[in-house]
Structures are given as structure tokens and as C-alpha cells.
Amino acid sequence: MKKNNITIKDIANKAGVSKATVSYVINNKPGVSEKIRNKILKIMKEMNYIPNAVARGLAGKKTHYIGLIIPDISDMFYADIIKGVENKTNSNNYLLNLVTTHAEKAKEKQVIDLFTGGIVDGVIIMAYHINEEYIKILKERNVPFVFIDYPFTTNSVYTVTVDNFDGGYKATEYLIKAGCKKIAFLKGSSVAWDSENRFKGYLKALNDYSIKIDDSIIKDANFRREEGYTKTLEILSNKDIDGVFAANDQMALGAMKAIKEKNLNIPEDISVIGFDNIESSKFSEPTLSTVEQPLCKMGEKSVELLLELIDEKKPKSKKISLKTELIKRKSTK
Amino acid sequence: MKKNNITIKDIANKAGVSKATVSYVINNKPGVSEKIRNKILKIMKEMNYIPNAVARGLAGKKTHYIGLIIPDISDMFYADIIKGVENKTNSNNYLLNLVTTHAEKAKEKQVIDLFTGGIVDGVIIMAYHINEEYIKILKERNVPFVFIDYPFTTNSVYTVTVDNFDGGYKATEYLIKAGCKKIAFLKGSSVAWDSENRFKGYLKALNDYSIKIDDSIIKDANFRREEGYTKTLEILSNKDIDGVFAANDQMALGAMKAIKEKNLNIPEDISVIGFDNIESSKFSEPTLSTVEQPLCKMGEKSVELLLELIDEKKPKSKKISLKTELIKRKSTK
DNA sequence: CTGAAAGCGCTTACAG
DNA sequence: CTGAAAGCGCTTACAG
Incomplete structure (x- = not known):
């Protein structure tokens, strides 16, 4: 696929400034006069310029993506979790990378490898075949991750569970x-x-x-x-x-x-x-x-936890346990 | 977030070859002797090396991501479509970028802009506020896209619909x-x-x-x-x-x-x-x-269509119309 | 307030 | 069969 899209260089040329200045404008950084800022903004709009997110990811070390690894999507159980994740991801200006594993061991490892390869800033994992040994490898990869609803008895991993x-x-x-x-x-x-x-x-x-x-x-x-x-x-x-x-x-x-x-x-x-x-x-x-079960909330909490990790704040606790809610209907007195 | 992950350079150094050679091995390209190939493979494994997908995306012009823009996820209607998309995306070694809009106009445009900014190889769009004028802008962006279930009367756009x-x-x-x-x-x-x-x-x-x-x-x-x-x-x-x-x-x-x-x-x-x-x-x-309605299939077909577009094959038709199925139960004679 | 330059981690002609 | 080099489109010190 040939792409000859408009780049930051085109904008810089047209505006008569350097790429750096355009970059500052894109990222809302100080150090650009109002006049030039407005001029650049105008040109970006005119040319329908969209910054290349991949390049930003490489240069800036942040992709603003969060990976979600989950067994299935058509099951409402998982769908509700996904929804929670998606909500929080979006409201924090991150984007969701969703991949399903159907609880297959090979697939789980494959996508975890992929997601810890720099393509996302953090990963939320709901998986069934990841052992402690593999966790060690993941940790070396410097990509923060959070597990959902997984019963690590050890305290090795950040996790959100249901009580x-x-x-x-x-x-x-x-x-x-x-x-x-x-x-x-x-x-x-x-x-x-x-x-x-x-x-x-x-x-x-x-x-x-x-x-x-x-x-x-x-x-x-x-x-x-x-x-x-x-x-x-x-x-x-x-x-x-x-x-x-x-x-x-x-x-x-x-x-x-x-x-x-x-x-x-x-x-x-x-x-x-x-x-x-x-x-x-x-x-x-x-x-x-x-x-x-607080499924949606579980998804939300896992994003919150992950975001803290990404921002290198130390979360209070490695484990978040969420309460269930009793639903009273007609099958009980 | 500091990342000092293992890169292709580390592997090249350790193996005593150039980065190019390692790249050829990663991408299964010819021109590397079996002996060196195996040596590199072994070192990659030992060091738990995962190629940085973002860098690959930038250099190779392909991200192997497909973007999906959809109103909601908790509704089974959309969930089934997503499932179809996810299936096909995965089986073709692409990854899914999912984002929901809740049918809000501003959000729809925002994510479409994002997805046409180089972060994905193609976009599947289910949206309600995209007019012909905006379609024109999208086309200039050189990122192929397919609409799901949208009634463009004009023939301006690739689309998968239900009959x-x-x-x-x-x-x-x-x-x-x-x-x-x-x-x-x-x-x-x-x-x-x-x-x-x-x-x-x-x-x-x-x-x-x-x-x-x-x-x-x-x-x-x-x-x-x-x-x-x-x-x-x-x-x-x-x-x-x-x-x-x-x-x-x-x-x-x-x-x-x-x-x-x-x-x-x-x-x-x-x-x-x-x-x-x-x-x-x-x-x-x-x-x-x-x-x-053939929701899952609709998702699958839209990926197939998009993949053809990405591979620059000319699809036979701009519009794919899928048949429904009559489900006979007890409310009819 | 602005620009030249290095660098992110890869891929891909090109030369040998 | 292999390597040096340019380049993808950005960001970010750094110098001015």
C-alpha cells in the first residue's frame, strides 16, 4: 500500500517553520507564539492533516494504546468486562486493542508476546494458561500488565477480582x-x-x-x-x-x-x-x-490500575477485590 | 515510561551480523544461510526478543491492525458483528482496534480521523453521522475503509449490508x-x-x-x-x-x-x-x-472486503448484501 | 520563542 | 549470502 499522506514536514514547509514547532503545536506544548500557533493550526486543518500515530508512538515511547486479552466476546460475561474496559480506556484518551484467545494456550501466549512488544502501553489480561514462570518473562518486558479475575495465590501480579x-x-x-x-x-x-x-x-x-x-x-x-x-x-x-x-x-x-x-x-x-x-x-x-458480578466495574478498575502503572504511580494494593450484588427475584422467599 | 527493551541491534550484535540480517530472519525472507538463520533464531529465543511492532509499522508501512468503529459493545447486535470481525481479523493475522462511539457525531469523526492517521491498515466503520462530504476527505487519506450496514444510496463507498x-x-x-x-x-x-x-x-x-x-x-x-x-x-x-x-x-x-x-x-x-x-x-x-440477521457473517465479510482493499485487489462489487434467515417458532402457525 | 539534529526500532533497496 | 545506509514520521533535548 502506497501512502503519500501529508506529514509534519509538509505542514512545517507550508507554515515556514521547523518540524519541531509543528510538533509543539500538535502536542499543545508551550514555546510557540500565539500567532504562529494559530497559523499552523489553520494550515493543519486546511490540509486535513492527521499526525501519524505510529510515528508518534515510536518517537514518544507512548502509543496510547491499551491491549485487552480476553477469551471470547459473544459471551455477555466477557462483553460486560470489555465494555467496562472500553469505557475507561476511552475516557482517558487511550485506545483499545482487543484480541480474543478462546482460552487456547498457544493463542494466549502469542498475543501476550505481541502486546508486550511495544505496541501498547499496557496490557489487561484475562487468561487461563499463564503460569508464574511466564509472568517472570513478561515482567522483563517493561510493559505493565494487569490480570482480571485470576487467582494468583502469589502476590506477583496486579489483579482485579470478584469477591x-x-x-x-x-x-x-x-x-x-x-x-x-x-x-x-x-x-x-x-x-x-x-x-x-x-x-x-x-x-x-x-x-x-x-x-x-x-x-x-x-x-x-x-x-x-x-x-x-x-x-x-x-x-x-x-x-x-x-x-x-x-x-x-x-x-x-x-x-x-x-x-x-x-x-x-x-x-x-x-x-x-x-x-x-x-x-x-x-x-x-x-x-x-x-x-x-460487577463485570463492567471490573473492566473499569483494571484500566484504572493499569493507568497508574503506566504513569508509574505506585498503586496502593496489588489486588482489587470487588463485591457482588444480590438480585432478589421470585425464586426465593 | 522508560523502556530499555532488547532491540534488533542487540540481537545483531550478539549474533555478529547486521540488523538487516536479523530483520530478514524475523520476516522469513530468503537470503540468509540456514546456519546463521538458526543461530539468530536461537538468540532471539534466549533473549526473549519481541520485535517492536510500532517500529515495524513505521518502517514497513503496514501495521497489521484493522480498526473497527462501532456504536456500542454491550448490545448483542453489535457484539455479534464484532465477533465476526474479530474472527476474520485474527485468522488473517491482523489485530483489532476496537472503539465505540455511542453513535455520537463528534466521537465518530474523532475516531475516524484517528484511524485514518496511519495507525491501522484499514478501517471498518459502523456510524450514523458520516456524510458524503466527509467520505471525500477520508478517501484522500489513503487508508481503505468499509462501511457496515449503512445505506449509501450513492455508490461512493464499499459497504456490507443486510438485505x-x-x-x-x-x-x-x-x-x-x-x-x-x-x-x-x-x-x-x-x-x-x-x-x-x-x-x-x-x-x-x-x-x-x-x-x-x-x-x-x-x-x-x-x-x-x-x-x-x-x-x-x-x-x-x-x-x-x-x-x-x-x-x-x-x-x-x-x-x-x-x-x-x-x-x-x-x-x-x-x-x-x-x-x-x-x-x-x-x-x-x-x-x-x-x-x-447474519450479524457475525456481516462482520466477517467486511473484513474480507477490507483485506482485498488493503492488498490492492479490486473487489468485484462495492456492495455486499447478505440474506436473512427466517426463524420459525410458536408465535406463527 | 524557534530550529537543526539526533534518535525511536525497524525495513528495504543497493552494493558487494 | 551479508552489511552499510537511508528512511519511515514523529519527539525531544539542546543551542541560540
Whole structure:
């Protein structure tokens, strides 16, 4: 592609000044008389001049780009995070570089390498296959980065997460206060840290309210609606329960299906609460009570954190943990 | 931000060759012996060297970035388009620059200026305030661009659109074939070109099947659910109808509410069909028949078109029009 | 208040 | 097969 666009040199020539002076005007720097400044501004406008952002990036060491690495975009979960990132990025005059990995290991590394190669001023990473060893390499690259919702147990990395423990606690406590005494728990999977933290919140709440933990009503349903359904059927055929807390909405929806099939009423006989606040939770019959994650805010906070890093301010803390919000609908008393 | 990253010079020094030779290796160009190539490759790996993409962009005239300008991201409508764009961008080894405008005029121009300033190799634009005059300026900037879903009547611009006329025709024909003879039409708004084209499809279908057009059952409901509801109530109190075609799903949902309130059955008494296939259309009672737009594909096609432009191949046509798909559910016979 | 010059990290003819 | 050099379009000390 041949480009023979107008450059700073053309503007300088036309204005009868040096490139430096034009540059000062572009960047709003002092040291240029009003008269010349206005003249240059006028010429830039007349010639429809747009400074070459790539050249500015090279010369100025700043590209004003922020990279975002995220698994997917069509999932509303990620879409909300992206939205938050995009909001804050834009309002701070940065531009967003978005790339999806579909949680593939090779892709994750590839784009992280790319983004730490000088093309962005900082990177926000939501990835699943980045280990401590790789983190070390990243740090040598001198491009600041922030992780979203990643459970680094070490304190090696800046990260923004959701307080899943607290969310699990709140949901369980809400059920208890509504009168539930035998609350089943549907796990995502034992390796899913978010589900596990919600589970820990559940255990703590039961403990605090002196409710005995019954392992036979705690099942792993792998975050899937189908398994939420079958596992709930299993529980119902053996046990009396009056509440179900599912670690995500999909499983909760499956649980509701099972409960209705057994001709039990929601919430009169059994209360159900989920996690995530997905779109379908608003349309289910009955509508599903759930715990909403602050996704958009998570995106925003990660940009704020990253910007501090880029500006070389020392953030107060390496970890920002955001609270969830309880959404009360018709599936709970 | 100080960066003292490893550069091509460091690699060249370490390998005892010139920068050019390293560059040839990076870019997989011929003219380097296997032995030296391997040596350089090894050193690059050892030093965790990542070529600076900004410098490559400046020197090589190609940034391998594609800019996408879109109103919003949290709306699934746009999210699906973005997804399509992202897919194709990635599979062609380009990177996505995403920026949202919220359909604000100033913002649209601002980001278009930015993207045509050398930072991307091409731009995909979904905007609402760009006129022919501005298009002229864009063209001078030598950065190829493609519009999505924009109704340029002139042939001045490359664009990918949905065949709304055909979609409107298909929906109407489907109702007619299901036995409907008096089909109300709910418009988006008279200035919305997509709604207008669907409306033209509706008119054509009625004509083709010799059904008389009745202006009193054609209403403007501004794409909104609430107005879909009130306008349908209006129609029902004056007229007997046996079908409703709404130019989007929101209005169709409103229409269904009105019909049910009048104690009429869907689809036995009145069939309802919408447009868009939004998430809620799957959960309504009854589920809503609708016309799905090929959003993801639209994103993909726009990238394909843009890539041809970037590679200076002449695309066959300036305009790509994509067909919709009829989704049959329970709101129609 | 203004300009000449070096430099950012690459790529690409060109010469050998 | 390899290297020295110019150049991409800016920014930023530095000198005046």
C-alpha cells in the first residue's frame, strides 16, 4: 500500500517553520507564539492533516494504546468486562486493542508476546494458561500488565477480582434468613476457583448460622444446566431440602426444572438462587434470584490500575477485590 | 515510561551480523544461510526478543491492525458483528482496534480521523453521522475503509449490508402462506432505513399475493416494546387482524402482550413475527418467530472486503448484501 | 520563542 | 549470502 499522506514536514514547509514547532503545536506544548500557533493550526486543518500515530508512538515511547486479552466476546460475561474496559480506556484518551484467545494456550501466549512488544502501553489480561514462570518473562518486558479475575495465590501480579467468597456467603445467608434450613449446593467444578470460593462462602454462612453441613446435598454439576437438572433430581429423590444454591445460573435453571418436575413449588417448597445474573435468569419461570458480578466495574478498575502503572504511580494494593450484588427475584422467599 | 527493551541491534550484535540480517530472519525472507538463520533464531529465543511492532509499522508501512468503529459493545447486535470481525481479523493475522462511539457525531469523526492517521491498515466503520462530504476527505487519506450496514444510496463507498427488503418479504410471505390475510405492520421509525426496507418487502409481498394494503393497520412504533404494545392495542380496538409483522423483536413482544390482554390466542387468532432474533425472543410466551440477521457473517465479510482493499485487489462489487434467515417458532402457525 | 539534529526500532533497496 | 545506509514520521533535548 502506497501512502503519500501529508506529514509534519509538509505542514512545517507550508507554515515556514521547523518540524519541531509543528510538533509543539500538535502536542499543545508551550514555546510557540500565539500567532504562529494559530497559523499552523489553520494550515493543519486546511490540509486535513492527521499526525501519524505510529510515528508518534515510536518517537514518544507512548502509543496510547491499551491491549485487552480476553477469551471470547459473544459471551455477555466477557462483553460486560470489555465494555467496562472500553469505557475507561476511552475516557482517558487511550485506545483499545482487543484480541480474543478462546482460552487456547498457544493463542494466549502469542498475543501476550505481541502486546508486550511495544505496541501498547499496557496490557489487561484475562487468561487461563499463564503460569508464574511466564509472568517472570513478561515482567522483563517493561510493559505493565494487569490480570482480571485470576487467582494468583502469589502476590506477583496486579489483579482485579470478584469477591466470590463474599458472594457465596451473601447468597447463602439470604436463603437462611428466608427460612431455609437444608440448602443444597451445586458446584461448578472442583478445579474452578470461582466456584470453590463461592462454596467456601456457603460453608462459612452455614457455620455462622449453626447449620450442619450435609455432604450428600453438595454436588458437582460442572456449571452446566443439564447436570444441574440431573444432580438436583438425585438430591430430591433422597433428601428433603428447602433451598438450592447453584454456583451459576445455568445450573440453577436446571435445578428449577427438576424441582418443578417433582411437583414442588418454587419458592414455597424450595428456594433457588444462582450466580451471574445471566439474561435468561430474568425470563425463567419463576424469575431467578441470583448474585450479580460487577463485570463492567471490573473492566473499569483494571484500566484504572493499569493507568497508574503506566504513569508509574505506585498503586496502593496489588489486588482489587470487588463485591457482588444480590438480585432478589421470585425464586426465593 | 522508560523502556530499555532488547532491540534488533542487540540481537545483531550478539549474533555478529547486521540488523538487516536479523530483520530478514524475523520476516522469513530468503537470503540468509540456514546456519546463521538458526543461530539468530536461537538468540532471539534466549533473549526473549519481541520485535517492536510500532517500529515495524513505521518502517514497513503496514501495521497489521484493522480498526473497527462501532456504536456500542454491550448490545448483542453489535457484539455479534464484532465477533465476526474479530474472527476474520485474527485468522488473517491482523489485530483489532476496537472503539465505540455511542453513535455520537463528534466521537465518530474523532475516531475516524484517528484511524485514518496511519495507525491501522484499514478501517471498518459502523456510524450514523458520516456524510458524503466527509467520505471525500477520508478517501484522500489513503487508508481503505468499509462501511457496515449503512445505506449509501450513492455508490461512493464499499459497504456490507443486510438485505432487509428480502427479509421483510420473506416474513410477510411466510405469514401469508400460513393463512394470514390482514397483516398489521409495525414500523421502526420513518427515518430508519432498515425498517423502511423491511416495510417495502412487506408491501411487495402483499402485492404479489394480491392482498390489499390497509394503511390503518400500519403503525409507527419507533422500535420500542412499549409502543409496540400501545399501537397494537389501537389496531385491535378498530380492526380485525390475523397477523402482525413488527420491524423488530421488541415491538413484536409488545404486540404479543397487547394481543394476550385482549384474550386473543397466538398464533391461533393472530400470528406474530418479529425481526432480529434477540435473546428474549427465545423465552417469550409463546416463543417468537422472527427474522435473523447474519450479524457475525456481516462482520466477517467486511473484513474480507477490507483485506482485498488493503492488498490492492479490486473487489468485484462495492456492495455486499447478505440474506436473512427466517426463524420459525410458536408465535406463527 | 524557534530550529537543526539526533534518535525511536525497524525495513528495504543497493552494493558487494 | 551479508552489511552499510537511508528512511519511515514523529519527539525531544539542546543551542541560540
